[in-house]
Amino acid sequence: MAPLPPPVKGSAAGIDLPFGKTRAMVFPRVVLAGHEVLTELGSTCRQFGFANRGAVVTGPTTAALAGDRSAQILSESGFEVETIVAGEATEEEVARVEQEAARSKAAFLVAVGGGSKIDITKVVADHLHLPFVSVPTSAAHDGISSPRASLHGAHTTNSIRAAVPLGIIADTAVIVRAPYRLLASGCADVLSNLTAVLDWKLAVRLRNEEYSSTAATLSEYSAQQIMDQAPLIKPNLEESVWIAIRPLIVAGIAMSVAGSSRPCSGSEHLFSHALDRVAAHPSLHGEQCGVGAIMMMYLHGGDWHRLRSTLRTIGAPTTAHELGVSNEETINALVAAHTIRPERYTILGDSGLTREAAERLATVTGVVG
Structure with missing residues (x-):
């Protein structure tokens, strides 16, 4: 017989216990x-x-x-x-x-x-x-x-x-x-917030992880701003910087609200960090997170086609070839991603992807071909 879950404690159980939770939120002035x-x-x-x-x-x-x-x-x-x-x-x-x-x-x-x-x-x-x-x-x-x-x-x-x-x-x-490539990378990093928040919500449901709806909303808002205005983000256009810089700043503030990187870092970031380890010549952080987000959005059952299309619109990579990494390195990073931060629960779960599942994921989303 499975053991019973621990009893509910504190105010949720009608017991008046001392409250000791604290959090410091520091923002730019x-x-x-x-x-x-x-x-x-x-x-x-x-x-x-x-x-x-x-x-x-x-x-x-x-x-x-x-x-x-x-x-x-x-x-x-x-x-x-x-x-x-x-x-x-x-x-x-x-x-x-x-x-x-x-x-x-x-x-x-x-x-x-x-x-x-x-x-x-x-x-x-x-x-x-x-x-x-x-x-x-x-x-x-x-x-x-x-x-x-x-x-x-x-x-x-x-x-x-x-x-x-x-x-x-x-x-x-x-x-x-x-170089415009840097701006496109920043936009891709912000767009990857969409899968980071999905991972966070999953961890709340399955692991009872602490959650901030304010931080999640700020993170999603920043990504949506990039998605909605992607056609206006172009090389050598100062207005494009104006459009992109504000969501980048808001995304950083979302992390201050949350007290962690959770609202802006999920399975797509784990993939990026794994790629840093296994690739001979890793790409820019934001670029890797953008490609990772395409695949993780597929696993979440979200609109990965729209995400990929937005990345293409701003000129960010959407394939392993465009990242400058091999198909093998991409698959290896997918298989290893869940080991990067085992305490951070994501769509990859505790045991991660099998090699066969990783190959299928990368192929179906067009990341490898």
């Missing part, structure tokens, strides 16, 4: 998005009441794009500024940048760059308990505003909790100069 808003960086930092010494964390390429200009704007606003040129988002690079920031006695940080520079700054800001402002130079994924950072190892990518930016200054005139 100021979000500026639009043409030439970078000029507001100095006044925004003054508005925050930052002390006079700060550090700009940027990269070799993004320094010329907006990093040097950001430092100049801050200097003209009366701040003492040191520029720290960072590399890829690894634990070693985080440690180096952290030492540089501590040595400079910076009272605040400004991240100017793509995802890796913002992720490094998030972690350093968290470690040093410093406020920071996010100034994206591209829109490749939803990390612009999220409380998560991805650090890369030799064969793995780890997603960890990190600081939320106090301010976001997303200058569309800067971001439009980045």
Whole structure:
């Protein structure tokens, strides 16, 4: 005879027990998005009441794009500024940048760059308990505003909790100069929220996982905005950046509301992280999540055809070939995906896909052929 489920406790059982649940939700205080808003960086930092010494964390390429200009704007606003040129988002690079920031006695940080520079700054800001402002130079994924950072190892990518930016200054005139592929990748990352929320709802039903309808709604809203306006998202068009950047920011805020990456990371992200491990030359994170979302939407019984069509409209990959990975690597990633975060329940279940099921899934959805 199967054991009985544990008794219901607390107020649901009519028992007056002390309530001890807590949650901290941290959001950006100021979000500026639009043409030439970078000029507001100095006044925004003054508005925050930052002390006079700060550090700009940027990269070799993004320094010329907006990093040097950001430092100049801050200097003209009366701040003492040191520029720290960072590399890829690894634990070693985080440690180096952290030492540089501590040595400079910076009272605040400004991240100017793509995802890796913002992720490094998030972690350093968290470690040093410093406020920071996010100034994206591209829109490749939803990390612009999220409380998560991805650090890369030799064969793995780890997603960890990190600081939320106090301010976001997303200058569309800067971001439009980045390769369009990055913007399309960011849109694909947001579209993959659709399967992430479906996975979350499944975990609520089968595992009684904690759920935030507000976070889920924000996540779905951001994806729907991209889906509805996909025909307007085109290369070399600043308005396209304007359309895409707001849903990317909202998606990051959804994670702050949830207190986890759940509203924006499900089975499609597990597939992407697995592909990072098994592929000789992985593609962009958002691109992989978009392709993963096509297959996971099929498993959920959703409208995967429309999702695939939207990805095609914005110019994001929809096949393994377009990702630059082999059919074999794609199948291997599907089979291994459920092992990436075993505690995160998704449509893949506890035991994942058999190889035969993975092959059929990838073939039916046209991801391999």
